[in-house]
Amino acid sequence: MDASVIREVGRIRADFPMLAEWTHMNCGGMAPLPHSVGAELLRVPQTVVSEGPLQLLGHEESFLRHDAAREVLARFINASADEIAFTTQFSTAVNIVIEGMTWAEGDEIIVSGEEHPALLIPVLNLARRRGLRVRRMPVSHDADEMLEEFRARLTPRTRLVAVSHVTTDSGITLPVHEMTRLAHEQGSLVLLDAAHSLGQFRVDVKALDCDFYAMVGYKWVMGPYPSAALYIKRDLLDDIDVTWTGSRATVGGGTQMELDDLEWVDGARRFEYGGRPFSYDTAMAAGIEYVETLGLDAVAAHSRRLAEMFRDGLAGIPGAHLKSPHDPDRMTGIAAVALDGVTGVDLSAILRDRYRFVTRPALRGTSVRISFAAFIDDHDVERLLKTLGMIVREGS
Numbered sequence: 001m002d003a004s005v006i007r008e009v010g011r012i013r014a015d016f017p018m019l020a021e022w023t024h025m026n027c028g029g030m031a032p033l034p035h036s037v038g039a040e041l042l043r044v045p046q047t048v049v050s051e052g053p054l055q056l057l058g059h060e061e062s063f064l065r066h067d068a069a070r071e072v073l074a075r076f077i078n079a080s081a082d083e084i085a086f087t088t089q090f091s092t093a094v095n096i097v098i099e100g101m102t103w104a105e106g107d108e109i110i111v112s113g114e115e116h117p118a119l120l121i122p123v124l125n126l127a128r129r130r131g132l133r134v135r136r137m138p139v140s141h142d143a144d145e146m147l148e149e150f151r152a153r154l155t156p157r158t159r160l161v162a163v164s165h166v167t168t169d170s171g172i173t174l175p176v177h178e179m180t181r182l183a184h185e186q187g188s189l190v191l192l193d194a195a196h197s198l199g200q201f202r203v204d205v206k207a208l209d210c211d212f213y214a215m216v217g218y219k220w221v222m223g224p225y226p227s228a229a230l231y232i233k234r235d236l237l238d239d240i241d242v243t244w245t246g247s248r249a250t251v252g253g254g255t256q257m258e259l260d261d262l263e264w265v266d267g268a269r270r271f272e273y274g275g276r277p278f279s280y281d282t283a284m285a286a287g288i289e290y291v292e293t294l295g296l297d298a299v300a301a302h303s304r305r306l307a308e309m310f311r312d313g314l315a316g317i318p319g320a321h322l323k324s325p326h327d328p329d330r331m332t333g334i335a336a337v338a339l340d341g342v343t344g345v346d347l348s349a350i351l352r353d354r355y356r357f358v359t360r361p362a363l364r365g366t367s368v369r370i371s372f373a374a375f376i377d378d379h380d381v382e383r384l385l386k387t388l389g390m391i392v393r394e395g396s
């Protein structure tokens, strides 16, 4: 396949059985699964059914391919494998970081005005328990405006900036390079929510220089639900206390463990403990490999082009309002749209029940969020625009 352009959407679509029946424009919610990811997800349990659990019991890497999956994810974001912990839930990744940091009453955390509860709930819970102050930076379509709002909230008490790389509802890319630089100057750490950046475009955590990158596997990298992982900058590993732990997290922790054997395994793997959902982790890596075969730059350009096509088409529909940015540096393959006279909740239901488009209500139910993934083509966008035009004209 051409490295820079997605040409054969039909061939991609054939990898996803679900797409025979649906136009799935909610990759930002949960991706459909391609055959290869489904096969990886079932590989270990099917072998256990047919051959028994001996290889699983022995945690044989040749069978589990878990370290190999860690390598795949690390390479994908330009990290090293010892900086990656599989966490299953996104919120677990956030909890590992924030519960492992050392806090004093009055310390501050900055979040953005468009954070997902998966990040906000752990942060608010921590703040309530430890007497911290959470400051909210409004999100807009203008980078300079956002940086101004950010600077206004950054103080000597800021210990952590915890914001989305790409926001969940309107798909805005925050100016995270500059925010990270400013935060570091002030002595604050930076945790980015990567749910909507991983798989949408090329990510290089070293270039971003963020301290923590909390990732989700079941959206733009087309892995299974649930799957998630955390990148922790190597130098910070020993600064984050291990809070919840258990078997297999230590070097000394065999069944005959001594009382002085509490030495963590090297790398971010120390945050994984107990029985692990290996298949979900390796299937997340299979999703990444699938996206890599399409060509990540090609996928990013394709999604962006469709989002632009949608934006241009919306301009011709009276009563339709784009809630996502026009600025090429801020926009992504996510577009939120509001129609006069119809709530986002109703619109999403109409699109699903009458026209077989999968979307999701957004911006507190006022809009609908559309995700333009690699398996969406021009024809889908044209059909969506035509459908929206019809809904506006008919009043529902």
Ligand SMILES: Cc1ncc(COP(=O)(O)O)c(C=O)c1O
Pocket: 028, 029, 089, 090, 091, 115, 116, 118, 119, 164, 167, 168, 193, 195, 196, 216, 226
């Ligand atoms: C921005 C963002 N962060 C995190 C998540 C992960 O949420 P959860 O932990 O419920 O899987 C999502 C999922 O929708 C999201 O959109």
